[in-house]
Amino acid sequence: MARERKIDMVILGLLSHENLTGYDIKKRIDGAINFFWKGSFGNIYPALRDMEQTGLLTKKEESAGGREKITYRITDEGKKVLKNWLREEQASNELKYETLLKLFFGGADNKKISVHNIEIFEEQIKEDLKVLKSYCKALESAPEDKDHLYFYLTASFGVETYEAYLKWCTKAKRMLQ
Amino acid sequence: MARERKIDMVILGLLSHENLTGYDIKKRIDGAINFFWKGSFGNIYPALRDMEQTGLLTKKEESAGGREKITYRITDEGKKVLKNWLREEQASNELKYETLLKLFFGGADNKKISVHNIEIFEEQIKEDLKVLKSYCKALESAPEDKDHLYFYLTASFGVETYEAYLKWCTKAKRMLQ
DNA sequence: ATCAGCATGTAAGGCGTTACATGATTCA
DNA sequence: TGAATCATGTAACGCCTTACATGCTGAT
Numbered sequence: 001m002a003r004e005r006k007i008d009m010v011i012l013g014l015l016s017h018e019n020l021t022g023y024d025i026k027k028r029i030d031g032a033i034n035f036f037w038k039g040s041f042g043n044i045y046p047a048l049r050d051m052e053q054t055g056l057l058t059k060k061e062e063s064a065g066g067r068e069k070i071t072y073r074i075t076d077e078g079k080k081v082l083k084n085w086l087r088e089e090q091a092s093n094e095l096k097y098e099t100l101l102k103l104f105f106g107g108a109d110n111k112k113i114s115v116h117n118i119e120i121f122e123e124q125i126k127e128d129l130k131v132l133k134s135y136c137k138a139l140e141s142a143p144e145d146k147d148h149l150y151f152y153l154t155a156s157f158g159v160e161t162y163e164a165y166l167k168w169c170t171k172a173k174r175m176l177q
Numbered sequence: 178m179a180r181e182r183k184i185d186m187v188i189l190g191l192l193s194h195e196n197l198t199g200y201d202i203k204k205r206i207d208g209a210i211n212f213f214w215k216g217s218f219g220n221i222y223p224a225l226r227d228m229e230q231t232g233l234l235t236k237k238e239e240s241a242g243g244r245e246k247i248t249y250r251i252t253d254e255g256k257k258v259l260k261n262w263l264r265e266e267q268a269s270n271e272l273k274y275e276t277l278l279k280l281f282f283g284g285a286d287n288k289k290i291s292v293h294n295i296e297i298f299e300e301q302i303k304e305d306l307k308v309l310k311s312y313c314k315a316l317e318s319a320p321e322d323k324d325h326l327y328f329y330l331t332a333s334f335g336v337e338t339y340e341a342y343l344k345w346c347t348k349a350k351r352m353l354q
Numbered sequence: 355a356t357c358a359g360c361a362t363g364t365a366a367g368g369c370g371t372t373a374c375a376t377g378a379t380t381c382a
Numbered sequence: 383t384g385a386a387t388c389a390t391g392t393a394a395c396g397c398c399t400t401a402c403a404t405g406c407t408g409a410t
């Protein structure tokens with residue numbers, strides 16, 4: 001069984017741009033990546049340790065004024081592993097939407113409950129859409145960096161699907177009433 | 178920590194419509210539910226056992242010609258648990274798309290790799306869209322059942338978001354070339 | 355002084371997947 | 383006769399979340 005831990009690839013990907021600490025990595029994941037992938041400290045630190053031990057990463061311990069800080073750098077081997085992953089044809093794409101599960105079984109209760117659940121979903125999506133749109137806007141106005149296109153495309157995926165969600169919400173509420 | 182195992186709710190939801198065996202439940206999940214929720218035998222059977230022990234389900238063992246078969250029925254207590262879940266305001270909706278992760282880090286390799294990864298994704302979505310559309314069509318032509326509306330709305334969510342995915346694929350490929 | 359943020363990590367527990375193990379029936 | 387489908391379950395393993403544990407720094 002080959003290792004399935006995708007957080008390794010997230011870390012490798014981030015480190016292919018810049019050297020970072022575990023804390024920094026967490027912040028990056030909590031940004032634009034967050035809507036299609038998650039990470040936690042309990043996830044990141046062990047992965048960092050493992051990859052340093054297998055030679056995909058090197059670390060540099062700094063103590064800036066008594067406070068310890070470990071910055072990681074990707075190695076050539078790490079870059080190779082990242083590229084190999086990018087070139088693998090299989091990719092697991094999964095959606096786990098409890099809102100849809102509740103709607104699917106909505107017949108077990110009053111229609112109003114389902115309408116309300118859609119409304120809660122709708123509000124959340126509207127909030128998230130604002131954030132995604134701000135990412136897109138920021139990336140559109142700075143197209144000089146070659147990586148910006150990739151970041152823009154993922155954010156744009158979010159914007160377009162979330163807009164489709166909102167259209168569906170309107171339709172679904174109408175059909176339930 | 179309250180139990181987070183959502184498979185319980187899937188089972189309760191399915192049993193609120195009809196009595197089923199564990200094997201039947203697996204088949205139902207592998208149908209329309211599959212695109213927003215997954216289940217496995219190693220998941221379902223223990224949940225069934227637990228819920229029977231806590232009184233949310235009752236079982237009836239039949240041996241139709243030497244072959245054992247256990248049919249489960251939902252209890253009033255089980256129905257109450259299902260309704261309480263439907264009325265809970267929080268719902269976890271998460272997307273884990275490795276394709277987007279690969280695209281996000283696409284700058285680490287040739288553009289062609291990213292285009293190819295989008296094409297693989299696109300083909301998969303086209304396949305799944307066909308299936309979802311067939312579910313929708315089947316449900317549209319049989320609107321007499323009150324639960325059909327709920328099934329239709331979830332399938333329709335899939336159709337509309339997958340169509341948005343395909344539009345995005347075209348745009349993304351164009352922008353990369 | 356105190357609180358938010360920087361910074362690293364561990365431990366427990368929960369959930370899910372996969373593979374394994376077993377055996378009957380139906381249909382070609 | 384052999385393959386697919388029906389049918390139930392267990393065990394190992396892996397991954398992730400959450401909570402816990404600790405301590406410094408900078409701003410108010």
